[in-house]
Amino acid sequence: MRIGIGQINTHVGAIDTNTTKILQRIEDAKAAGCDLVVFPELAICGSSPLDLFWRDGFVEACQAALDRITAASAGIGVIVGGLAAERKQAGSNRDNPSSLSDGALINLYNRAFLVEDEAILGHVDKQHLASYDVNCEGRHFTSGEGTSVHEFRGMTVGINICEDLWIDDGPTDLQASLGAEWIINVSASPFYIGKYDIRNRLAARRTKENNVGLIYVNLVGGQDDVVFDGGSFVFDPKGRHVFQAPHFREGLYVVDLNHPKPVRQEHSSDIADVREALVLGIRDYVRKNGFEQVILGLSGGIDSAVVAALAVEALGAANVLCVYLPSEFSSADSHEDADAVSKNLGTVFQIIEISATHRALRNALPDSPTGLVDENLQPRIRGTLLMALANQHHALVLCPGNKSEIAMGYNTLYGDTVGALAPIADLYKGQVYQLAEWFEELIPERIRTKPPSAELRPGQRDEDDLPPYEVLDPILKQVIEANASKRQLLEQGFDEAIIDDVQQRIRISEHKRGQLPPGIKISPKAFGSGRRIPLTNGYHD
């Protein structure tokens, strides 16, 4: 049995484009002698269209796409993720316009179809809907019911969808008990650090527990704040890893189930994975939104240097415009360092002085600005200039904010937060330094070693305003990723005054995070759509 793994990069909502890609891969699979080709969850519409599911005509367009795919299945089996809808019989809140506009009268299913020889042989609906983190499937879908297996060319297969694989005593176990020899899981599973190992452990456990093989087919590509990493794989019924598709690259990968070869585990570094995720996330965000070029302010510091290096890797140096926007507080080192990064990367480098505008703003204000008020003027001028350049060049601005400063509100809203995408928004400052090591030939050593500074006042350093990052980052991780309370942080040995300061600053900067561009998720818990904290919040612990 030859299986084609259609690890494709879809475009949310671009149903025709996705379908054309699927049809092409079906032809490739036929040419490669495959019995069956498998595409990811929601491959037809991309993941996730969110409230587009409810747009008049959306489900019908997906149905028409499925018809095209079915018509192309002569001589080959195809498993593809799509949609199905039916009118609801009862129980819905049909008096409330808010619920009606959100599909209250429709049951929508996240469905995988099995087709062959121009006919639909069967389908399976997702049973366990993911409603945690960035997922809100309960908003759109009804849970499927019943467990089934399918006979395909002499093999008994159990098809299930993403989350259904992860549930103990769930669909996989039931399908195995119904005689499935192979489980085929179609997924749209986003990347975060360590996810490969987590999936591998799960796959080894599920297959051994149930004496069943697993073909896991994952989506690839960036979509707003998440990157699907692909990395489809096969485990045999003995729990051995017998096939591994590349991460972050689309393609048709062919596996012969009759001739399994144990996969040699390659060592993969967390930060190397992050680099790949961010590069793909930047490239797909920019291009799928119809742009080619990006602009960013190079400050001479590490954050913008890393973002520039990632952008060049994603889009090519010709598509990255670096702008140095010095003020009276910018050091000669900063100028040199920004210039060096841009030269090393081979990008255009522009210099725009902000002092004259700064003076004009200071003069315009009735009360002469001091302290933070005056400091905030400077990044806002830079933001305005970058947006003007972006308008002129039909380019997107990249925001250089990192997770540590975003958590602490150590940024200026409408200033250094400006941009269409914030590529390193989910990297703690320590991780930014780690990532910079991967660009050591491009990012001068001084940038990687000098003390960080926003350079908004003479002699300013981050450490005057924040706890040292090696202290701060672990506290932030506990609070953001583990919902830690003060009591727990004290038990973990953190200093009480620092805990209080950090918790307070996270709380009062929620409104800033509400107005940031999307980041790219690389941790189990990023800011953005996966973390929903009220702005108005009287909770102190």
Next chain:
Amino acid sequence: MRIGIGQINTHVGAIDTNTTKILQRIEDAKAAGCDLVVFPELAICGSSPLDLFWRDGFVEACQAALDRITAASAGIGVIVGGLAAERKQAGSNRDNPSSLSDGALINLYNRAFLVEDEAILGHVDKQHLASYDVNCEGRHFTSGEGTSVHEFRGMTVGINICEDLWIDDGPTDLQASLGAEWIINVSASPFYIGKYDIRNRLAARRTKENNVGLIYVNLVGGQDDVVFDGGSFVFDPKGRHVFQAPHFREGLYVVDLNHPKPVRQEHSSDIADVREALVLGIRDYVRKNGFEQVILGLSGGIDSAVVAALAVEALGAANVLCVYLPSEFSSADSHEDADAVSKNLGTVFQIIEISATHRALRNALPDSPTGLVDENLQPRIRGTLLMALANQHHALVLCPGNKSEIAMGYNTLYGDTVGALAPIADLYKGQVYQLAEWFEELIPERIRTKPPSAELRPGQRDEDDLPPYEVLDPILKQVIEANASKRQLLEQGFDEAIIDDVQQRIRISEHKRGQLPPGIKISPKAFGSGRRIPLTNGYHD
């Protein structure tokens, strides 16, 4: 039987403050001779704490609050909305850190407790979780199971929670069939236009269908992008409206169920309701976030004039700072009109010229800015100045954007979109004019009649750039609130070229809406947390 309706304004996460308020109302109810006092859904923690539910210690703090409430129930029955949690037995996705940090091992229940004489007599869990529009209860809660009724001082009552009342053949019907004489529904139901009538029709239907009375107790107060409007009521088993609490005002309202008096329906105008909702929404957002003062740019146009009038009604004239920020394109009329609004409202009026800063920015840019690039500089200067003033005065900036311009992207990100709150973001332009009529003594007639203009270039008018609002608003309403496709819009008789332009502009401005301050929901479908459209979106219909 005397019932106290504890229609309170809670503060999300401020568990101690809310509990103190509940205890005070219990004492008031005792003093008023009530048998039972009823508080809204999630009254203990406010609605909605969202991911704060998962913070270590949050559920325990709610439990401790319930203990205080129970201890205060000597001689009186109390129904109060709170939380309960239990460890999950199986089925959870315990391999995925993203799900673990989101409470994968816990079943959390949205629970109403019935207590009396220092003991918990019973509880009911919400069964139908709202996961549409602004609601994401499936993210946090597990559905309750089983239907129960309670005996209380000789009366059989069925307690249920918010959405459970709205479901046909749902908990209300089952409780009636189990002998409930009265349904007590505790809600946290947000306002939108027409909601009073929708609730009344539902209440009349449910009570008549089941020959059961209904005591409906709703939360009051603003929380970020929603306003809970209170308006608690009682319908008798014959479907007659026998009690109505005020909208938008907290208080303890006492009803004697033995002496029902039909309520005289007062005519309420939609826009009058909107005015009350926005005033409360502004006041609560500002004050619950620890501020007293707001700042806004008065342009001389209608949007900012209406926002200023609302702010003065919410916070008092002394707490509203109006700033006129003219450029070379600002007309003498605009200056006069802005000045007149401020004078009429009695606020401070400041004038800050932006031309010098505009020149400085123009000179700083390597390529002289023209067209839209140059136009965008001006609102961004204004945004920067307003934020500086806000920093100086410890005030919040109010954003004057309306739903029509936000839908069309007819605004400048980081410019006129700047602010902590956008009070009229859910009002189409036509509704802004309607609302202005309610302030006719405060807003000069010229503002209410002159053609709208952003004044970013000589002689600019909105109608040069957009379809006339009387054409635009109905199309927008169809697309935003009814998910209308092009086919449907054509069937409704709209012009094809205008449809294409509007749909295209809505689509390409999604990224701007992703970075706006919260608006205040007054329609069934507002932008913001209740509408989730991907930024990267290839869907055209």
